[in-house]
Amino acid sequence: MRYARIPDQAVQRLAMYLRAVLVLQDRGIWHVSSKDLAGQVGVNDWQVRKDFSYFGELGTPGVGYDLRKLQRDIRRILRLDKKRSAILVGVGNLGKAILAYGGFARYGLRIMAAFDNDPQKVGKVVNGIRIQDVSMLKRIASGKVSLAILAIPAASAQEVVDCLVDAGIKGILSFAPCPLKVPKKVRVVGIDIAMHLATMPYYLSSD
Amino acid sequence: MRYARIPDQAVQRLAMYLRAVLVLQDRGIWHVSSKDLAGQVGVNDWQVRKDFSYFGELGTPGVGYDLRKLQRDIRRILRLDKKRSAILVGVGNLGKAILAYGGFARYGLRIMAAFDNDPQKVGKVVNGIRIQDVSMLKRIASGKVSLAILAIPAASAQEVVDCLVDAGIKGILSFAPCPLKVPKKVRVVGIDIAMHLATMPYYLSSD
Numbered sequence A, B: 001m002r003y004a005r006i007p008d009q010a011v012q013r014l015a016m017y018l019r020a021v022l023v024l025q026d027r028g029i030w031h032v033s034s035k036d037l038a039g040q041v042g043v044n045d046w047q048v049r050k051d052f053s054y055f056g057e058l059g060t061p062g063v064g065y066d067l068r069k070l071q072r073d074i075r076r077i078l079r080l081d082k083k084r085s086a087i088l089v090g091v092g093n094l095g096k097a098i099l100a101y102g103g104f105a106r107y108g109l110r111i112m113a114a115f116d117n118d119p120q121k122v123g124k125v126v127n128g129i130r131i132q133d134v135s136m137l138k139r140i141a142s143g144k145v146s147l148a149i150l151a152i153p154a155a156s157a158q159e160v161v162d163c164l165v166d167a168g169i170k171g172i173l174s175f176a177p178c179p180l181k182v183p184k185k186v187r188v189v190g191i192d193i194a195m196h197l198a199t200m201p202y203y204l205s206s207d
Helices: A008-026 A033-040 A045-055 A067-078 A093-100 A133-137 A155-167 A193-198 B009-025 B034-041 B043-054 B065-076 B095-100 B134-139 B154-166 B192-199
Strands: A084-089 A109-116 A131-134 A145-150 A171-174 A187-190 B084-089 B108-118 B127-134 B147-148 B173-174 B188-191
Touching: A008 A033, A008 A045, A008 A067, A008 A133, A008 B192, A033 A045, A045 A067, A045 A093, A045 B043, A084 A093, A084 A133, A084 A155, A093 A109, A109 A133, A109 A145, A109 B084, A131 A133, A133 A155, A145 A155, A145 B192, A155 A171, A193 B009, A193 B108, A193 B147, B009 B034, B009 B043, B009 B065, B034 B043, B034 B108, B043 B065, B084 B095, B084 B134, B108 B134, B108 B147, B127 B134, B147 B154, B154 B173
Parallel strands: A084 A109, A084 A145, A109 A131, A145 A171, A171 A187, B084 B108, B084 B147, B108 B127, B147 B173, B173 B188
Antiparallel strands: none
16 A cells, blocks of 8 residues: 655655664564664654654554564555565676675665676676676666666766666666756656765864 | 854755756856756755855846856855865775765865775775775874765774774765764764665655
């Protein structure tokens, strides 16, 4: 079932709660108070309770939240309760780091194909995935894949994004340091490393 | 001079405006309307005018904003009007990608040192920077460096962060997929690639 529209900030926090829940479960912990969970994520406990109210999770006074139920609930609301595949475009150092990273599985996410425009890379196998030519992007079975990670320079980003949208990709995580134009139905999250670093000096108290 | 506290979301948008301004200037454009700038960044033009009101930038009716003045103003408010150095901890694939990336300079940012705990890497030179042992983090001249980029696994992240805080680092951009505890005076921006991707299925309209 689909829930009432949840604010983007809350969706991001829900993912952070899920991450914290997984970390706690790894430590063999089965229950957590909103206060402890808030501490893990760096928010106030009233924020935790408000966010959980989106899916009616109330916890048990004195016992707190059952982490197994919490994980199940958050996965359901974030639609991570089924396995999902993503593709990677751009297999430079960043792309290689992403292919080598094992952290996607815990969210039920899997990178099932990688693409690059460098003939030197096409055909090579990185972490068990054979790199295909970007021209093959058209062939993506949009029914099977809805997510893409973009690890390419700004220059070719929009062209590749248009191609991904045509192929039926609905969510794009982009490391290209530029704005991208997509139809309303497509979600883009941009991670511009230099720009993120550039937001920090504002907070430097002493200089 | 310091300005009134600006909301985090606005600080992030100001960095996006700055990026857009730089792109427009690269194209030889010298004036832009709030509408066109909004389109570049993907916000409404009233949002642009509201954000610019934080530093009293009003633009000229019919002419729009002078991009040179806008760039200067945004750099000043984001405290990017002086060159700043950052260090990198973790020189795996992601760290290498960061060292190879030329996009920091446009914000006046420079990675001036890199650290790793792998004896195989220490002493090697990547993109003109000699990799030092993490034990050398203590020696950072905190007066010269206030920013750090963390490209290491979760396991060792908190330990390294404590070390960075002791060394006087005030801003940390972390790719470690875990929450980090820091004193209030230290700013941490976390980029957890898998978690960011995990927020996307919620927005997938059709499945």
